[in-house]
Structures are given as C-alpha cells and as structure tokens.
Amino acid sequence: MSGPLSLSAVRRLLPAAVLLGALAANGPALRAHGDDQALIDALTEQLGKAPDADLYIRRGELFRHQQLWDKADADFASAARLDPSLTLVDFFRARMQLESGAPDKALPLVDRYLVSAPDEPEGRFLRGDILAALGRHDAGALEYAAGIQRAPSPRPEHYLRRARFLAATPNADAARVLEALDDGLRRLGPVIALIDYAIALELERKNYPGALQRIDQAMTHAPRRERWLARQGDVLVTSGRTTEAVAAYRAALAAIEELPERYRDTVPMEKLVLDVRAALARLPGQ
Numbered sequence: 001m002s003g004p005l006s007l008s009a010v011r012r013l014l015p016a017a018v019l020l021g022a023l024a025a026n027g028p029a030l031r032a033h034g035d036d037q038a039l040i041d042a043l044t045e046q047l048g049k050a051p052d053a054d055l056y057i058r059r060g061e062l063f064r065h066q067q068l069w070d071k072a073d074a075d076f077a078s079a080a081r082l083d084p085s086l087t088l089v090d091f092f093r094a095r096m097q098l099e100s101g102a103p104d105k106a107l108p109l110v111d112r113y114l115v116s117a118p119d120e121p122e123g124r125f126l127r128g129d130i131l132a133a134l135g136r137h138d139a140g141a142l143e144y145a146a147g148i149q150r151a152p153s154p155r156p157e158h159y160l161r162r163a164r165f166l167a168a169t170p171n172a173d174a175a176r177v178l179e180a181l182d183d184g185l186r187r188l189g190p191v192i193a194l195i196d197y198a199i200a201l202e203l204e205r206k207n208y209p210g211a212l213q214r215i216d217q218a219m220t221h222a223p224r225r226e227r228w229l230a231r232q233g234d235v236l237v238t239s240g241r242t243t244e245a246v247a248a249y250r251a252a253l254a255a256i257e258e259l260p261e262r263y264r265d266t267v268p269m270e271k272l273v274l275d276v277r278a279a280l281a282r283l284p285g286q
Helices: 007-013 016-033 036-049 053-065 069-082 088-099 103-116 121-133 137-150 156-167 174-188 192-204 208-221 226-238 242-257 267-281
Strands: none
Touching (some): 036 053, 053 069, 053 088, 069 088, 103 121, 121 137, 121 156, 137 174, 174 192, 192 208
C-alpha cells in the first residue's frame, strides 16, 4: 500500500490543536499507548460538540486502521459534505476502498484527487497500487515512476514496488526490472532489499557473474559479511566454480568465528553454520 502522506498534507489535515485537544481529553495513558479506541472516543466527543471535516477524516482513518470500512467511509463522506473544497478526502476514500478490496471504486476517487494535486507523489503511488490491484501492472509501474520523479525523498519500497509491478506484467523483461532496481541503487545507495531482489533476478536468468557482482557490492557496504559469503558460495556452486565456493564457505565460517559470542550464540547463526558445513560436505574432496 501507499506510504504516509507528505508532511505538508499531514499538517494541513491534522492541525496540532486537534491532536492536542483529543489527547488532553484522555490523559497520559492515551499519549503513552496510542489507543485507537480511546482516540476514537475522544474524537466522537469533539464531533458531538461541533462537526468538523478534519476531525471526521481523523476518525475515519482510525476506523480504516481497524478495518471498519463502512464507518470509515461514512466519516469521509461527512467530511466531504462539510468541506467540499477538501479534495484530500478523495485520497483517503480511495485508499480505504483499495484496502477493503474494491480497487474499481478507488480508481475514480484517486483520479479526482490527482486533478487537484497532480504532482503529489503519494497520490501517484496510491494510483499505482490501485492499477496493479486491477491487473494493470505496467500502468501501475508507470505511476510509481511518476511518483518517484516527484518525491523529494523516495523510499526503497517505492523502487521495489515499481520493480515488482514490472515483473508481474505479461512477458516481463528481467532487464527492465533490474533497471528499475538499479535506478533506486543509484539514487539511494546500496539498499540491501534492492540488492537482494536484483540478485534473485540475476539467478533466475542464470547470470551468475551478475549475481556475484551484486553480492560483492553488498559485502562492500555490509557491516557483517558471513551471510553474504555463504550466499556467494551457493552461487559459485551453482555456476560450477567449486574451488571458489569452498573458499567462500570457509571464509563465512571464519567470519562467524570472529564474531562476539553474543552474536554467535543464536539460533539463526547456529543454523547458518550448519547450512554452510552441510554445503561444504556436499562438495568433492571436503
């Protein structure tokens, strides 16, 4: 799903006085625990005193979080009636419809929102998610590209979703998907999630040198190397480079031995050691 709204939109939607008033009504426990229901009750009390579009949207968002779709939609509709100029409500309604499993109802809402805010990146990302939910993955990827272009600080998940949408298109081109990931790596640096997906794609198309190059890239920046060395060994085995695979697996075991005991003495690390030793045992001469 799309991420949070831009900071400017959040400030427009939730003035500080609204949140502070609701928190004050419910005391320190609400501030400490973020209890959705307590905040809903506080907003309901406020709305009983004076209907307000922003308050309806805030309560609608809390209902959406609880998957109470009808209540959320009713609050968003109330906000729209109170303040027809508040076009942001279409964004919230579109997201709610998507999450409730009705992307066909969400599309006209996000389209209407983007008429008034064509350069809002979160609107583009949401439209991309909606199009993908409708099976239009290529169009969804284009919307993500447009959102990334407009976003001052795009996040790794934006590049990942764009790449996954491209991969879901009929006759998907792995090179095109990799280029989308590389766009993210060029802009954001060596994000492990992007490198991981790129390695998987390189292996799918049997480009073992490409996969090894990306593992080297990850190891250059990773604070710890043992898992990457083990993965390097796996790729080298698959590509028939047994001698190099042995060296990689042994380097992984050595890296684990150099770790402080608190890192070595964990279930995941013990499993990694067993897996690496088993991989070595399967190789000739080991």
